[in-house]
Amino acid sequence: MFEKRLLEAAQKAIRELYSQDFDLSKLTIERTKKEIEGDYTIVIFPLLKISRKSPEQTAKELGEVLLKELPVLCGFNVIKGFLNLILSDEYWLSFLAGNYQRQEYGISQVMREEKVVLEYSSPNTNKPLHLGHIRNNLLGYSLANILSANGYPVVKVNLVNDRGIHICKSMLAYMKWGGDETPKSSGLKGDKLIGKYYVLFETHYKNEIRDLMDKGLTEDEAGQQAPLIMEAREILRKWEAHDHETIYLWKQMNGWAYQGFNETYKTLGVDFDRIYYESETYLLGKELVLEGLEKGVLNSREDGSVWIDLSAEGLDEKLLQRSDGTSVYMTQDLGTAQLRYDDYHPSQMIYVVGNEQNYHFDVLKRVLLKLGKPYAPRIFHLSYGMVELPEGKMKSREGKVVDADDLMEEMFSTAGEMTMELGKVSEFPGKEARKLFETIGLGALKYFILKVDPKKNMLFDPKESIDFNGNTGPFIQYTYARINSLVSKAIAQQLMPHQDVLPAGSRLMLQEKEIIKLLMAYPQITKQAADELNPAVVANYVYDLAKSYNHFYQEIPVLKEENADLRQLRLMLSVFTASVIGKSLKLLGIDSPERM
């Protein structure tokens, strides 16, 4: 890689010029800004202490030595404290010719030994997936792709919250008011049917609380004593005691939910290698709690509840097991972590979970550390920001959510309307057209969500957020389709270049060079995205690339160019660009349409 060679040469040049060694980590080399002539820039300021000369003078001296030392350099300029180096066109051209058809470009050919377990999605079986889950799923799926491309063997796991007091709530509501309604009889998707009863519970529960408060109870007391919540607790107790009827209903309702989830996952285009159920891990969690008690790391109270005291570390006391012996979220997560470690011995266990659970994961890690678990330090909570609506946070208890299925369906129909309006694919058969609308609609949705830094909260306005023009998924997909059309024509006219032919002697236009530079950056981009666990790096990159290509395409002829060398160069550039756009989108979980 050129940066490395440049750094070494700079080291040598500095020693030659100032007879001193210099800490290379202080030297920054960056790609030259677009508006300025040059390809790589060395920031000179850190050198001034040892050069004892003006920034301009220092830059000039260093530039001259480098020019002599590195044959690929053909010139430089100095602006203030910045040394801008110019590489010869041959350098860019040979890179282009050598890589434009490499399928494996930007994909690591070395696989690491140790696995990464990546958890995402993690739905509750009592409510359908909503926009927040969409962000979660897209992030997880994309990260799995990005890590794989960087040579990490990834195990995609989904942890289903299939048990707990919240599930009992929808079970209770169904027992009371459900009759024998099924997804089939109601025509509702399974997860939607469950969600309906969860909301029903919350509504009635709230009413009971209000009634009790009217009788003089505090809100807390009312929340604890309302008949519905007490009944739900009883169901949880029965469930943990393996009561037959309870288990039967639980299985039936969860089955409905899974069917619904699977449909949504399929439409969204995400999948998993392994599904864990909390009902299978909570007992292991309880064992760990017992172990903690024996080791004296945890303490039990008189009422039988088990706690960990983290006040010495600036946190609070945290409950790990209820007084009635039932387990809580944390108990389950302890077991899940253990099981995952036993199954895969991963080098990293990444949890894609919203930032509202930062505290929970902080505690989880500390508990496991105190238990002396070797995998505790390998736990990494990839904490992503909330998706907010214009009116604020989504509240599934109140049914104030953007439903995942509805949203996607809306995207598809909007994509269809847009396409028809533009008169793009009127000759497409119906099935193919529907496929295209899904590709474009999902492209818009996925790009919109993934282009934002995962750590940050983001706003989603159902009426305005999704666009198909400008900095959007469809814009990038369009660029891909456009190139594809161009290349098809080139093939038809037998104009495609031969791989072993170098377009020699041609001068690169600015627009061409800009694209080549971006293409060359692709491997670093995928690495950065993996290091930072951040798909937005890829999203912003591929937008830049598409934008640069459109700029080029608008102003410079490709097939119409009469000079065969230039035509060949531009075709290579186009083929390479389409390939890298396709790969980048793939990393984001976005499909690239051949036509649109």
Add this chain to the structure above:
RNA sequence: GGCCCCGUAGUUCAAUGGAUAGAACGGAAGUUUCCUAAACUUUAAAUAUAGGUUCGAUUCCUAUCGGGGCUACCA
């Protein structure tokens, strides 16, 4: 109250401590006898406030103001 995160054009997002803070949407003005106009070109418009560290701060530190989250025997 305590702990954590975030304040960048009208709006939604960018910017490894480096050059004149980038885009997109929206606003204004243009480009189609020419490889897909879901495109391209031009234009107006922003770092919450006050200090500090630094040759250099949107970025690091402190305070203030504003927004969000957590602080459940919910998940």
